Amino acid sequence: MKRFLARIDEHFECAFLAHCWLSGEVLAILAGRPALGAIGAITVLPVLVAYAVSVRRGARAQQP
Amino acid sequence: MDAVELAWIRRLYEIGLFVLFLVVVARSWKRRGAGVTSREIVFGFLLSQSVELLAVGFGRYRYPDWLLYFPPWPAWVPLGIGLAWAAIVPCVMRVSETILGRDAPPWRLALLDGLTAVGIDLVLDPAVSGEPLRMWLWRGEGMVPYRFWLLDVPVFNFVGWVALVGACTWQLRWTERSKVGAERWKWLGVFLAADLAIALAIMMLPW
Numbered sequence: 001m002k003r004f005l006a007r008i009d010e011h012f013e014c015a016f017l018a019h020c021w022l023s024g025e026v027l028a029i030l031a032g033r034p035a036l037g038a039i040g041a042i043t044v045l046p047v048l049v050a051y052a053v054s055v056r057r058g059a060r061a062q063q064p
Numbered sequence: 065m066d067a068v069e070l071a072w073i074r075r076l077y078e079i080g081l082f083v084l085f086l087v088v089v090a091r092s093w094k095r096r097g098a099g100v101t102s103r104e105i106v107f108g109f110l111l112s113q114s115v116e117l118l119a120v121g122f123g124r125y126r127y128p129d130w131l132l133y134f135p136p137w138p139a140w141v142p143l144g145i146g147l148a149w150a151a152i153v154p155c156v157m158r159v160s161e162t163i164l165g166r167d168a169p170p171w172r173l174a175l176l177d178g179l180t181a182v183g184i185d186l187v188l189d190p191a192v193s194g195e196p197l198r199m200w201l202w203r204g205e206g207m208v209p210y211r212f213w214l215l216d217v218p219v220f221n222f223v224g225w226v227a228l229v230g231a232c233t234w235q236l237r238w239t240e241r242s243k244v245g246a247e248r249w250k251w252l253g254v255f256l257a258a259d260l261a262i263a264l265a266i267m268m269l270p271w
Contacts (some may be wrong), residue, residue: 007204012091013158016084016151017184023080024187030065033193039190043183050163052245058164 014051023042066072070196077192077199078131081144088151104154104236107252110150114256115224115263116141122267123207124220125193128202156180157233171238178230185225190215210271220271227266231259 008015021044025037065073092101113134114159120126120140127133130142160176161168183254194216202210202218235255237247 009091013155014162016088016155017159017180019084020152020184021187021228024184024191027073027077027197028191031195031197032065032170032189036187036190039215040183040187043186044180047159047163047183051159054163 014048018048065196073197074199078144081148085147085151088155092154100240103248103252105150106230107236108150108153109146111256111259113146114260115143115228116145119266119267124267125200125202128198152181153232170234174230174234177233178226181229182222182225185222189217189221193217212271218271224266228263
């Protein structure tokens with residue numbers, strides 16, 4: 001749990017965007033429009049993936 | 065879902081916005097310092113709240129039945145909306161800087177900021193505006209009718225998001241890089257006035 005929270009803190013802004021997406025999914029379901037949740041897979045998920053790839057690249061570049 | 069459940073969801077959503085705002089501010093304050101945090105948050109809040117007031121004043125949309133409005137009179141725009149907007153700005157900026165690099169051309173960073181922000185809005189807006197949640201309304205008596213819609217949300221809204229967030233973040237980065245001390249606040253004031261003028265012009269287009 002500590003490690004998970006530390007990772008969230010390290011990548012807080014990305015976690016914030018992911019939270020916005022997931023909140024939207026939940027609200028879409030509550031609004032009776034679950035199909036709307038798929039929009040995040042097109043509009044937000046690519047940004048999160050690009051972020052993860054960039055972080056990975058940065059970590060690799062720092063390795064000896 | 066009955067009216068009581070919907071009211072609970074609306075209240076929780078609004079309280080959630082305040083909590084998120086506080087978390088974003090606290091973290092930014094701790095990590096990046098008071099100066100840059102206050103500039104990003106204050107500018108983001110003032111810009112968004114002002115644009116929202118203009119838009120509601122011109123009948124573009126409205127926000128019924130929120131707990132807290134700012135300013136309290138006229139009760140047009142919820143405080144949570146401006147705070148949420150202000151919280152999104154630094155988050156999309158940091159994500160763009162991670163993806164493109166902090167030294168990427170400012171216009172590219174601003175474009176990615178705007179596109180990321182509108183990507184979030186594309187998820188949230190169709191879900192919470194209109195029936196049944198009615199967090200805000202795009203249609204109604206006394207409101208301007210729109211011609212172009214996407215997912216039951218006027219296209220004007222999404223164009224505005226990209227333009228406004230992109231302008232906001234470009235201006236914040238330019239201010240941080242080019243100016244020091246009180247000069248930064250002066251320039252942010254100039255940018256605020258310019259952004260409001262541009263927002264008004266965009267609103268007046270035949271959407």
